[in-house]
Amino acid sequence: MTALAVDTLATPSVDIAIEHVDLWYGANHVLRDVSLRIEPGEFFAFLGPSGCGKTTLLRLIAGFNPVDRGRILIAGRDVSGLPPWKRDVGMVFQSYALWPHMTVEQNVAFGLEERRLPRQEIEKRVAAALDLVGLGGLEKRRPGQLSGGQQQRVALARTIVVAPKVLLLDEPLSNLDAKLRGDVRRELRELQQRLGLTAIFVTHDQEEANTICDRIAVMKDGTVQQVGAPTALYDAPRNLFVAGFLGTTNILDGRVVRDGAAAAFETAAGTIPLPAGALRAGDPPPGAKLVFRPHHAILSRPDAPLAEGRARIPGTIRFKEFLGATERYGIAVPGDSAGETEVSVDLGHGTAPEGLAPGTAVAIDIATDRLHVLGE
Numbered sequence: 245m246t247a248l249a250v251d252t253l254a255t256p257s258v259d260i261a262i263e264h265v266d267l268w269y270g271a272n273h274v275l276r277d278v279s280l281r282i283e284p285g286e287f288f289a290f291l292g293p294s295g296c297g298k299t300t301l302l303r304l305i306a307g308f309n310p311v312d313r314g315r316i317l318i319a320g321r322d323v324s325g326l327p328p329w330k331r332d333v334g335m336v337f338q339s340y341a342l343w344p345h346m347t348v349e350q351n352v353a354f355g356l357e358e359r360r361l362p363r364q365e366i367e368k369r370v371a372a373a374l375d376l377v378g379l380g381g382l383e384k385r386r387p388g389q390l391s392g393g394q395q396q397r398v399a400l401a402r403t404i405v406v407a408p409k410v411l412l413l414d415e416p417l418s419n420l421d422a423k424l425r426g427d428v429r430r431e432l433r434e435l436q437q438r439l440g441l442t443a444i445f446v447t448h449d450q451e452e453a454n455t456i457c458d459r460i461a462v463m464k465d466g467t468v469q470q471v472g473a474p475t476a477l478y479d480a481p482r483n484l485f486v487a488g489f490l491g492t493t494n495i496l497d498g499r500v501v502r503d504g505a506a507a508a509f510e511t512a513a514g515t516i517p518l519p520a521g522a523l524r525a526g527d528p529p530p531g532a533k534l535v536f537r538p539h540h541a542i543l544s545r546p547d548a549p550l551a552e553g554r555a556r557i558p559g560t561i562r563f564k565e566f567l568g569a570t571e572r573y574g575i576a577v578p579g580d581s582a583g584e585t586e587v588s589v590d591l592g593h594g595t596a597p598e599g600l601a602p603g604t605a606v607a608i609d610i611a612t613d614r615l616h617v618l619g620e
């Protein structure tokens with residue numbers, strides 16, 4: 245990635261505002277009053293399960309579909325009524341959508357030729373784009389003579405060659421194998437930063453969103469559930485959906501009981517005192533549950549003393565899985581009328597007490613400052 249190539253294609257960073265956007269496909273209300281602000285030069289993700297509306301929202305920003313209600317602003321300019329080519333956006337698709345009969349060079353030059361740029365300018369920009377994605381030397385190949393990762397780079401080069409202000413990426417890495425995905429996403433991040441692009445990445449893969457993006461909007465059923473940096477969403481999820489979607493989460497049924505200023509959560513496995521921060525302002529919603537992450541608990545012998553700052557529930561080991569750096573224990577704890585509930589506890593490899601075989605009775609000692617009480 246040479247400085248000259250960066251200079252050729254860099255653009256000033258812009259912000260994006262999505263204001264009260266609604267969209268219907270027939271009777272299907274696909275986006276529901278979505279509002280978001282994406283900062284200049286930010287790498288932002290739309291993360292959520294299949295069908296939640298991520299791609300639809302990205303296509304609205306690109307201009308492939310009109311909004312039914314609300315508006316979209318890029319750099320303060322309302323682009324809601326503009327066609328895609330007047331929005332300064334570039335989009336990379338999951339399928340790459342390359343022209344099979346054209347060479348790499350011709351694929352990348354295509355958008356510039358349509359814009360009737362001078363030949364010299366086209367050559368300069370194509371060389372810069374190919375340099376930026378690390379494809380120098382493959383100019384004369386056709387897509388069929390390239391690996392999946394190389395084709396993906398051509399698609400990226402073709403998008404950045406027009407020097408868009410906004411880069412929209414619709415699951416661009418999903419056709420690559422795991423090792424290549426990791427490499428390409430680091431390159432993508434570096435490229436985005438060097439060019440100062442505001443980028444939006446659509447994915448249903450939380451690891452991908454966590455590793456590449458500054459902030460994430462977690463979506464469900466056409467609504468934004470929470471927006472934040474990956475660590476903020478992981479450590480302080482707003483509701484059970486966000487907690488469950490980002491990483492493994494233990495969820496215990498029960499109810500909040502109060503005694504003056506103190507509060508506790510009563511479960512079938514025992515009553516767990518709650519720290520002040522576990523309850524959000526006001527009363528928890530009906531049906532709220534107690535939530536904690538697998539690595540926020542440790543396992544002890546049932547007769548071991550309980551350390552300060554921990555709450556204990558009893559359990560019986562069901563299984564143990566070796567995950568590499570950690571070991572995951574699946575533990576049955578007393579549940580409500582439905583019987584037992586399973587809790588996961590992750591311990592550093594080699595740090596577990598001796599003799600934790602399946603069937604062993606253990607104490608699950610949960611760090612109380614990591615407890616959350618969350619509703620739907």
Ligand SMILES: Nc1ncnc2c1ncn2[C@@H]1O[C@H](COP(=O)(O)OP(=O)(O)OP(=O)(O)O)[C@@H](O)[C@H]1O
Pocket residue numbers: 269272274292293294295296297298299300301448
């Ligand atoms: N062209 C279309 N016509 C009618 N309904 C559509 C169309 N495109 C998408 N939908 C519907 O809109 C909803 C949102 O689809 P969208 O593709 O935005 O979801 P997504 O979150 O990107 O999902 P995925 O991860 O599976 O791509 C779904 O219910 C889908 O069936």
